[in-house]
Amino acid sequence: MASTVWVKKAELGNIVVHDEDLPLLGDGEVRLRIESFSVTANNITYAVIGDLFGYWNFFPAQGDFGIVPMWGHAIVEASRHPEIAIGERIYGYLPMGTHLDVVPGKISQGGFTDMAAHRQPMSPIYNQYSRLNADPEHDPSKEAERMLFGPLFKTGFLIESMFRRETWFGAQNLIMTSASSKTSMGLASVAKDMSPDIKRIGLTSNGNFAFVEKSGLYDQVLAYEDVAQLPQEPSVSVDFAGNSQLLHEIHAVLGNQLKYSCLVGATHVEARGLGGNGEMAGPKPILFFAPDHAVASIQELGPKAFGEAVAKSWKSFLGAVDGVVALDKRQGLDNAAKSFVETLEGRTDPHRGIIIHP
Numbered sequence: 001m002a003s004t005v006w007v008k009k010a011e012l013g014n015i016v017v018h019d020e021d022l023p024l025l026g027d028g029e030v031r032l033r034i035e036s037f038s039v040t041a042n043n044i045t046y047a048v049i050g051d052l053f054g055y056w057n058f059f060p061a062q063g064d065f066g067i068v069p070m071w072g073h074a075i076v077e078a079s080r081h082p083e084i085a086i087g088e089r090i091y092g093y094l095p096m097g098t099h100l101d102v103v104p105g106k107i108s109q110g111g112f113t114d115m116a117a118h119r120q121p122m123s124p125i126y127n128q129y130s131r132l133n134a135d136p137e138h139d140p141s142k143e144a145e146r147m148l149f150g151p152l153f154k155t156g157f158l159i160e161s162m163f164r165r166e167t168w169f170g171a172q173n174l175i176m177t178s179a180s181s182k183t184s185m186g187l188a189s190v191a192k193d194m195s196p197d198i199k200r201i202g203l204t205s206n207g208n209f210a211f212v213e214k215s216g217l218y219d220q221v222l223a224y225e226d227v228a229q230l231p232q233e234p235s236v237s238v239d240f241a242g243n244s245q246l247l248h249e250i251h252a253v254l255g256n257q258l259k260y261s262c263l264v265g266a267t268h269v270e271a272r273g274l275g276g277n278g279e280m281a282g283p284k285p286i287l288f289f290a291p292d293h294a295v296a297s298i299q300e301l302g303p304k305a306f307g308e309a310v311a312k313s314w315k316s317f318l319g320a321v322d323g324v325v326a327l328d329k330r331q332g333l334d335n336a337a338k339s340f341v342e343t344l345e346g347r348t349d350p351h352r353g354i355i356i357h358p
Helices: 041-048 140-165 182-194 206-215 224-229 244-257 290-301 303-321 333-344
Strands: 002-008 011-020 030-039 069-079 089-095 099-102 111-114 128-131 173-176 199-204 220-223 235-239 258-263 326-331 352-357
Touching (some): 011 041, 030 140, 030 333, 041 069, 041 182, 041 333, 069 140, 140 182, 140 290, 140 352, 173 182, 182 199, 182 303, 199 206, 224 244, 244 258
Parallel strands (some): 173 199, 173 235, 199 220
Antiparallel strands (some): 030 069, 030 099, 030 352, 069 089, 089 128, 111 128
16 A cells, blocks of 8 residues: 655645555566655745646646655665665655655666656656665765755755856845745855855844854844845845745845845745746846756766765755754654645744654
8 A cells, every 4th residue: 555645736735645555566667665754845845836847747646636746765665677676775756655666767876767757857856866875975874864954955055056157146145035944054054165255144034033043054144024134235145935025125125236136946835926026126036946057067067076066065064054953753644744734834943854754
């Protein structure tokens, strides 16, 4: 029996746990039993912009429902592929559920790609799985941190790389909304290491203000209602919130001092107009799609150099957030569904990272 959490696409708080019998494996197929995954604001973004970027297409459900992708670990439960052994563990893109059948191809010592036909139109970054026995990023003691921070950190890494390639568009300041979010923290950490001359300004809610300040990743922290206090200096902004009103305010305060406006995700679902409605002062906001930038960076640096650069920054980031986020381990898909709704409604504590063992 396999179970998955189905989310109604047009009503994300409407969730059911769906059970069905496991099919017979075909030749060349492998069955993964999901061991663990994290639930973060990143997963909310996948759901909010699922139709726009095809996130609902990775793990199809039926009717008006979809399955939200998660990042996590799994073990090979059954295999009809000669190069993939039962008992092997992997890390990658998984459904919010108990099982996933894959068709491994492009197999190397360090990983493979799911060649299932329905996944080929989407970005190849999401179809790649790491084989933990030969994965340089794998640290058995940091598996939870990798699920919580890994994909989000890489997005932050790629944003900083993009800005640095463009010499920060002449900006002195980097302004980040949702400064308590894991992606914002990742970007702040990479910028601190790689672009120390850029001032890092975090915007957050009053409730998360102390947490963001304590992280030590930002040079300045402002509450959302204090946006008018942003320095009148050349700046770039990265909006992780997806809150149209807030984005308009940032543009209005900075005007032509805002050199680039970057949109990433949507953690504030109640105001999720990506980019907002109506004309804004300053530059037109541009949506950042991490997989495209990852492909470009890998082509620019080469896979080995790119991997080494990410690993070095990742190690620094882990040191920066050590002890900042406590692990909140929860059992079962019912708790996965509840955790998704908690995160959707903004009721999760940024001090805690949710790990689900289905």
